[in-house]
Amino acid sequence: MNGxxxxxxxxxxxxxxxxxxIGLDPVGAPRRVPGLRREELARFAGVSVGYYTRIxxxxxxxxxxxxxxxxxxxxxxxxxxxxxxxxxxRSRSPSRxxxxxxxxxxxxxxxxxxxxxxxxxxxxxxxxxxxxxxxxSGHELLFGHLPFEAPTDAHxxxxxxxxxxxxxxxxxxxxxxxxxxxxxxxxxxLTSGRYPHDAGLAELIGELAAGSGDFASxxxxxxxxxxxxxxxxxxxxxMGSLDVDYQVWSQPESPDHRLEVYTxxxxxxxxxxxxxxxxxxxxxxxxxxxYGRTLPGSALASGSSTESSTVRGSPAPSGSSGSRGRRxxxxxxxxxxxxxxxxxxxxxxALRGLL
Numbered sequence: 001m002n003g004x005x006x007x008x009x010x011x012x013x014x015x016x017x018x019x020x021x022i023g024l025d026p027v028g029a030p031r032r033v034p035g036l037r038r039e040e041l042a043r044f045a046g047v048s049v050g051y052y053t054r055i056x057x058x059x060x061x062x063x064x065x066x067x068x069x070x071x072x073x074x075x076x077x078x079x080x081x082x083x084x085x086x087x088x089x090r091s092r093s094p095s096r097x098x099x100x101x102x103x104x105x106x107x108x109x110x111x112x113x114x115x116x117x118x119x120x121x122x123x124x125x126x127x128x129x130x131x132x133x134x135x136x137s138g139h140e141l142l143f144g145h146l147p148f149e150a151p152t153d154a155h156x157x158x159x160x161x162x163x164x165x166x167x168x169x170x171x172x173x174x175x176x177x178x179x180x181x182x183x184x185x186x187x188x189x190l191t192s193g194r195y196p197h198d199a200g201l202a203e204l205i206g207e208l209a210a211g212s213g214d215f216a217s218x219x220x221x222x223x224x225x226x227x228x229x230x231x232x233x234x235x236x237x238x239m240g241s242l243d244v245d246y247q248v249w250s251q252p253e254s255p256d257h258r259l260e261v262y263t264x265x266x267x268x269x270x271x272x273x274x275x276x277x278x279x280x281x282x283x284x285x286x287x288x289x290x291y292g293r294t295l296p297g298s299a300l301a302s303g304s305s306t307e308s309s310t311v312r313g314s315p316a317p318s319g320s321s322g323s324r325g326r327r328x329x330x331x332x333x334x335x336x337x338x339x340x341x342x343x344x345x346x347x348x349x350a351l352r353g354l355l
Contacts, residue, residue: 013222047070047293099199109254118137121276123259127195133151146158173237229247
C-alpha cells in the first residue's frame, strides 16, 4: 500500500500553508479549516479554479512543469517537497507494481564500510531501510538485542522502519522517539515518491499503517523530508543516557544505499562509545553484550532477498543471550566519493576522540 497521489499531496500541503505568508487579508471571511482554499491557491498560481480542482482530484492528466512550479512557489515548498511533487506528477498513470531484483550493497559502499572497521559506529541501509551491514559498535549502540549475524540472512534481515514502529525494545531506546518518528515517516514518503511501483516498499508502508497507530497518523499528515543528519537521545540499557548525532553518507553511483555513522555530542557519550566492541578498550571494560535473540517477525524485512555482510576482520564478541530489559518510554546530506569519504570519516572519528 502506498496510495499517495499528486492530488493527495497537494491537499496536505495546501492545508498546511499559512494564508498570512502569501499576503491574504487576515481580516477576511472566517476560515473553517486552516490553510488555503482551493480558489485562493489557484488564483495566486495563475490557474483556473476548475483546472486546479481537477489536478487535486487526480482528473487533469499531466500537469505542466510551469503549473507545478507555480503551485510549489505559492505554498512555499522546500527543495525536498518540490522533488516529491515532481516525482508524483511523473508517476500518475496506474501501473503494475514491480518486485525488484535482490538488492546488493554497492561495492564502493562496502569498501568504505570495511575501511571504517570499528573506528566509529556505522550501519549500512538499503532503499527500504533494511540493514545491509553493521559493524560491532554500530550493532551494540542501536541493535544489541538482535543477533549480530542478522543482516546476513537475506530473508530475515532487520528492517529499521519495522523495528522503529513495531518493536517495543527499539522504541524504548530513544528518548526523542516522537521527533525521530516524524523524520522516519517523512523520509519513507520521499522514497515512495521516488519508487512508486516498488511492491516491497508499498507492502512495508501498508504493514506499518496497519500495525502502528503512530505511523498511520504521521503518514496522514503528508510531510516529506530527507533524512541526512540529526540528533538521537538514547537511553541505552548498558551505557545509560547517550547524546549522539547521526550523519548519512551516500555514493552518487548508489543513492539507494546509505551509510549512517554515529558521533558523540558530549564527553560522557564519547567515553561511553569508546567502550563499544572493537573501539580500542580492553575486553574487561567493554559493555556487556546480548546476542542470539530471535528477531521478532514484525521487525524483519518481509520477503527480503538482498545480499550483505557484517564487517569482516573483526570476530563477533561473545556474551549472554536473551532480550534486554529496557525502561518503557513513550532524524542536507553530504556526498562524497570513496577515498575522500574514508579520510573525512576517519578524521571525524579522530576529532571525536574515538581513534
